[in-house]
Amino acid sequence: MAVRTLTIDSKQVSAEEGTTILGAARDAGISIPTLCHLDGIYDVGACRMCLVELAGSPRLLPACTTMVAEGMDVRTQSDRLRRYRRMILELLFAERNHVCAACVSNGHCELQTMAYSQGMDHVRFAYQSPLLEVDLTHASFGMDHNRCILCTRCVRVCWHIEGAGTKNVSGRGTHARIISDLNQPWGMSETCSACGKCIQACPTGALFRRGMTAGEMERDRTRLEFLVNAREKKQWNV
Amino acid sequence: MDLKDLLALKEKELAARKPIVIRCCTAAGCLSSRGEAVKERLERAVYDAGLGERVEVRGVGCLRLCCQGPLVQVDPDNLLYERVTPEEAGSIVDALNGEKVSVARGNPNDPFFTKQQSIVLANSGVVDPNRIESYVAADGYQALHQALHEMTPKAVVEEMLASGLRGRGGAGYPTGLKWATVQKAAGAKKYVICNADEGDPGAFMDRSVLESDPHSVLEGMALGAYAVGADQGYIYVRAEYPLAIARLQTAINQARRLGVLGSAVFESPFHFNVDLRIGAGAFVCGEETALMASVEGKRGTPRPRPPFPAESGLWNCPTLINNVETFANVPAILRRGGAWFAGIGTERSKGTKVFALAGKIRNTGLIEVPMGTPLRVIVEEMGGGAPDGASIKAVQTGGPSGGCIPAEHLDTPVDYDSLNKLGSIMGSGGMIVMDDSTRMVDVARFFMEFCMDESCGKCIPCRAGTVQIHGLLAKVLAGEATARDLGQLEELCDLVKNTSLCGLGQTAPNPVLSTLRFFRREYEELLLPDPFAVKLAVPEGTVSVEIR
Amino acid sequence: MERVRLATTWFGGCSGCHMSFLDLDEWIVDLTAKVDYVYGPLVDTKEYPEGVDVVLIEGAICNTEHVEMAHRIRQRTKTVVSFGDCAVTSNVVGMRNPLGGPEVVLNRAYVELADVNPGIPVAPGILPPLLDRAVPVHQVIPVDHFLPGCPPCPERIRMLLESLLGAGAAPTGRLIKFG
Numbered sequence: 001m002a003v004r005t006l007t008i009d010s011k012q013v014s015a016e017e018g019t020t021i022l023g024a025a026r027d028a029g030i031s032i033p034t035l036c037h038l039d040g041i042y043d044v045g046a047c048r049m050c051l052v053e054l055a056g057s058p059r060l061l062p063a064c065t066t067m068v069a070e071g072m073d074v075r076t077q078s079d080r081l082r083r084y085r086r087m088i089l090e091l092l093f094a095e096r097n098h099v100c101a102a103c104v105s106n107g108h109c110e111l112q113t114m115a116y117s118q119g120m121d122h123v124r125f126a127y128q129s130p131l132l133e134v135d136l137t138h139a140s141f142g143m144d145h146n147r148c149i150l151c152t153r154c155v156r157v158c159w160h161i162e163g164a165g166t167k168n169v170s171g172r173g174t175h176a177r178i179i180s181d182l183n184q185p186w187g188m189s190e191t192c193s194a195c196g197k198c199i200q201a202c203p204t205g206a207l208f209r210r211g212m213t214a215g216e217m218e219r220d221r222t223r224l225e226f227l228v229n230a231r232e233k234k235q236w237n238v
Numbered sequence: 239m240d241l242k243d244l245l246a247l248k249e250k251e252l253a254a255r256k257p258i259v260i261r262c263c264t265a266a267g268c269l270s271s272r273g274e275a276v277k278e279r280l281e282r283a284v285y286d287a288g289l290g291e292r293v294e295v296r297g298v299g300c301l302r303l304c305c306q307g308p309l310v311q312v313d314p315d316n317l318l319y320e321r322v323t324p325e326e327a328g329s330i331v332d333a334l335n336g337e338k339v340s341v342a343r344g345n346p347n348d349p350f351f352t353k354q355q356s357i358v359l360a361n362s363g364v365v366d367p368n369r370i371e372s373y374v375a376a377d378g379y380q381a382l383h384q385a386l387h388e389m390t391p392k393a394v395v396e397e398m399l400a401s402g403l404r405g406r407g408g409a410g411y412p413t414g415l416k417w418a419t420v421q422k423a424a425g426a427k428k429y430v431i432c433n434a435d436e437g438d439p440g441a442f443m444d445r446s447v448l449e450s451d452p453h454s455v456l457e458g459m460a461l462g463a464y465a466v467g468a469d470q471g472y473i474y475v476r477a478e479y480p481l482a483i484a485r486l487q488t489a490i491n492q493a494r495r496l497g498v499l500g501s502a503v504f505e506s507p508f509h510f511n512v513d514l515r516i517g518a519g520a521f522v523c524g525e526e527t528a529l530m531a532s533v534e535g536k537r538g539t540p541r542p543r544p545p546f547p548a549e550s551g552l553w554n555c556p557t558l559i560n561n562v563e564t565f566a567n568v569p570a571i572l573r574r575g576g577a578w579f580a581g582i583g584t585e586r587s588k589g590t591k592v593f594a595l596a597g598k599i600r601n602t603g604l605i606e607v608p609m610g611t612p613l614r615v616i617v618e619e620m621g622g623g624a625p626d627g628a629s630i631k632a633v634q635t636g637g638p639s640g641g642c643i644p645a646e647h648l649d650t651p652v653d654y655d656s657l658n659k660l661g662s663i664m665g666s667g668g669m670i671v672m673d674d675s676t677r678m679v680d681v682a683r684f685f686m687e688f689c690m691d692e693s694c695g696k697c698i699p700c701r702a703g704t705v706q707i708h709g710l711l712a713k714v715l716a717g718e719a720t721a722r723d724l725g726q727l728e729e730l731c732d733l734v735k736n737t738s739l740c741g742l743g744q745t746a747p748n749p750v751l752s753t754l755r756f757f758r759r760e761y762e763e764l765l766l767p768d769p770f771a772v773k774l775a776v777p778e779g780t781v782s783v784e785i786r
Numbered sequence: 787m788e789r790v791r792l793a794t795t796w797f798g799g800c801s802g803c804h805m806s807f808l809d810l811d812e813w814i815v816d817l818t819a820k821v822d823y824v825y826g827p828l829v830d831t832k833e834y835p836e837g838v839d840v841v842l843i844e845g846a847i848c849n850t851e852h853v854e855m856a857h858r859i860r861q862r863t864k865t866v867v868s869f870g871d872c873a874v875t876s877n878v879v880g881m882r883n884p885l886g887g888p889e890v891v892l893n894r895a896y897v898e899l900a901d902v903n904p905g906i907p908v909a910p911g912i913l914p915p916l917l918d919r920a921v922p923v924h925q926v927i928p929v930d931h932f933l934p935g936c937p938p939c940p941e942r943i944r945m946l947l948e949s950l951l952g953a954g955a956a957p958t959g960r961l962i963k964f965g
């Protein structure tokens with residue numbers, strides 16, 4: 001495989017062709033904030049948290065879907081990027097109802113952690129306060145639309161790791177919703193194998209195991225990684 | 239079918255022509271005001287008058303001055319009749335015998351018509367869109383024959399490069415370059431897609447082309463397919479265009495039967511099939527990657543580019559995707575040469591552009607003008623200015639992705655670069671004229687509402703940002719906003735423009751930004767004087783109070 | 787050194803933030819050496835005084851009285867701190883917002899769940915009417931510092947106060963915690 005050399009935050013980095021900027025940066029110990037990215041499933045470039053600057057290009061590029069190229073000069077931090085990232089988080093917190101104090105994921109939530117790391121101490125935009133459902137029809141799991149950020153991680157793990165194809169997105173714009181099968185209650189789904197992978201994948205308190213009380217929802221991502229490694233690299237040992 | 243057959247068909251069709259032709263618009267605009275009944279009455283009147291040998295009543299596509307429809311035009315005297323009702327239609331036929339006509343006469347020598355230059359619309363209003371013979375009589379499919387037998391695919395691309403044609407779907411990417419990229423792309427299977435999703439509010443250029451002259455689009459697609467090495471094409475049309483769909487399907491069937499589509503076209507090794515794909519009417523499905531996802535049967539949402547469709551498009555194969563109007567230009571370019579086309583228009587914007595002229599203006603309808611025509615010529619001379627003595631305040635181009643050009647810039651030539659400089663875009667060709675009764679913040683809010691409703695919801699800045707921007711605009715209009723809100727509005731526009739995934743979000747703030755640029759006062763006049771004033775609603779039973 | 791005039795107040799909140807404030811334990815003693823606690827639920831001042839240096843506001847803005855008070859506070863105070871999640875995000879008190887106006891919750895509390903005398907209390911001039919929505923403090927007045935948390939833990943309250951009392955800028959990232 002051809003190797004590409006590039007600069008990320010003034011650091012010389014080399015990466016194999018076909019690596020994303022995000023991957024190359026992580027290998028070099030540079031962290032770029034992400035929300036929709038999840039190791040092991042393909043990227044969709046939806047959350048825009050990972051946007052970086054490229055010297056000579058007026059456009060910002062998503063690090064998770066942009067491949068490295070020879071001689072690239074990438075900046076992952078700037079006032080402008082920090083401002084945008086913070087605003088994106090504010091938009092998310094204003095879009096649905098995030099009441100951390102009463103959330104199963106409180107303390108184990110990527111959205112929350114991201115807000116801390118990006119210095120989002122309050123939301124300037126108008127809270128939309130939509131009236132949203134909580135689907136508790138499934139015997140083992142629940143879905144709280146109040147907390148969903150539409151990252152589609154659940155959709156992607158359900159299709160591409162579990163292969164069940166239960167989860168999907170319906171509607172558009174701010175009315176988009178994660179649905180099960182053809183928009184029926186999760187508990188009525190005929191395809192859901194109750195594998196729980198979507199629960200592991202979800203960055204927020206939107207998907208949870210039933211019976212959790214606030215602050216208990218911890219994830220075990222190694223389960224997903226194990227499966228993907230087993231499948232792609234034939235590594236079966238934990 | 240070979241060239242001899244094609245020319246024979248043309249001769250036969252021309253020979254059968256009758257001395258008098260009554261052309262009757264049967265495009266959607268006129269059909270919606272009983273155009274079909276007008277045509278039937280005309281046919282009956284011709285029959286009743288025993289003129290069947292001398293007079294042909296031909297259903298044609300759009301005659302352009304749609305606001306005066308149903309329109310009927312009579313050759314060879316070039317008489318134009320406006321607002322024809324089925325009841326009066328017969329009198330047009332009576333007039334052929336010298337009787338007095340009771341239908342309102344239009345002026346075919348009005349600047350609205352004489353300032354036009356037709357390439358894309360050359361056949362529109364002339365040929366019968368339901369008969370391939372009619373298209374063949376207008377030299378149709380000759381370019382395809384010529385390309386297949388006399389030109390290499392490379393030579394076709396060269397001709398497109400020489401023409402300087404830029405994509406008419408909005409972004410204005412050079413068509414020749416796109417064709418060259420797909421041609422060079424590695425892959426045994428390639429596709430051609432015609433983007434007929436046309437979803438901008440107020441735009442109906444593509445619909446009109448499809449309804450008036452579907453074969454020119456098919457021929458353009460076939461030429462594209464030959465140039466890039468594709469054998470399958472799709473036309474993605476929105477379901478709201480049933481007439482366009484019906485005429486396209488008729489055209490495809492006829493073209494197959496004639497042997498200009500299908501296998502061994504013109505007895506060459508080239509084969510090419512075209513199928514229709516019907517979109518459910520989501521604006522975002524006009525975005526090329528969303529469109530392709532939709533054709534594949536998936537949820538129509540955009541994906542990041544690169545890879546561009548030219549490298550990896552439909553089912554990951556190299557795909558040529560162009561707009562309806564782009565394809566409709568192609569047969570003429572190959573028939574008359576790229577250099578001829580490049581001689582029309584301006585340095586960096588070649589050829590003509592079709593616009594759907596609408597809004598507060600006397601003549602609304604479809605126009606095709608050379609690139610570089612000053613906006614003033616379009617709205618004042620051709621459009622006849624604002625009705626009822628009102629004065630023109632601004633012209634909106636580019637729909638929800640465009641901007642408002644204020645009256646003081648009416649001398650701007652209409653080309654890609656000049657419009658960009660004014661913070662607007664050429665877009666696909668919607669042109670909405672506004673008079674002094676229009677509130678610009680209202681205009682901005684209208685387009686933002688459109689983008690908010692049409693956002694696919696995939697990326698956060700567009701999905702949630704448009705909602706916030708729309709809320710702020712509504713707040714400004716309600717007289718409840720402060721300078722702080724205006725600052726936030728600008729910050730959000732900057733965010734949505736620079737961080738959204740696809741063109742919808744990236745351009746959604748344009749109407750706000752351009753009205754802020756030219757009409758900032760209209761925003762500021764609506765603001766509350768105190769930057770921290772708030773209006774909080776208290777529930778029923780108590781009076782709503784304004785604090786401070 | 788001039789003593790800092792400190793106030794705290796309590797809008798639509800559960801008083802948990804004030805409890806956490808009391809959890810500052812013996813540091814409160816150090817604090818009282820530097821500040822005059824001029825107004826708040828822990829002392830018996832009736833009127834919000836003029837010339838306050840720092841105020842910690844607990845709770846969301848829920849009724850007309852909160853709005854008036856917030857404006858008075860802003861006029862009379864140098865540094866306004868949104869203290870706790872309810873003040874910063876409207877938090878739990880804001881959970882009524884998706885339901886529409888306040889009638890829904892009033893009805894639930896005073897009619898549906900009432901054992902005796904069901905009815906929504908109305909006392910003009912005594913009971914301030916609820917706003918349509920419970921909103922964060924910064925939507926009503928400019929706020930200088932945000933200290934989220936439900937409640938903010940004593941360590942972070944202390945960090946913020948120390949910085950406000952002149953020990954330099956607070957480490958901003960470490961002051962943020964929701965829930």
Ligand SMILES: Cc1cc2nc3c(=O)[nH]c(=O)nc-3n(C[C@H](O)[C@H](O)[C@H](O)COP(=O)(O)O)c2cc1C
Binds near residue numbers: 526741
């Ligand atoms: C939100 C959005 C909607 C679009 N809608 C259309 C459309 O309706 N028709 C069209 O031809 N192009 C549309 N485009 C542009 C296409 O993505 C693409 O650029 C175009 O089809 C390419 O054709 P051209 O090069 O011939 O212009 C749209 C783009 C965006 C971002």
Ligand code: SF4
Binds near residue numbers: 106
């Ligand atoms: S999902 Fe995360 S950010 Fe949202 S309420 Fe739960 S803990 Fe807070």
Ligand code: SF4
Binds near residue numbers: 164196
């Ligand atoms: S539990 Fe498994 S099968 Fe069911 S929705 Fe989640 S990922 Fe899909």
Ligand code: SF4
Binds near residue numbers: 147152178204
């Ligand atoms: S449910 Fe969770 S994983 Fe699925 S889209 Fe919402 S936030 Fe993402």
Ligand code: SF4
Binds near residue numbers: 692739
């Ligand atoms: S910019 Fe809007 S339409 Fe485009 S991908 Fe993002 S959400 Fe969808």
Ligand code: FES
Binds near residue numbers: 035048062064065
């Ligand atoms: S992580 Fe790259 S866009 Fe979400």
Ligand code: FES
Binds near residue numbers: 263301304307
């Ligand atoms: S639709 Fe009949 S003239 Fe345009």
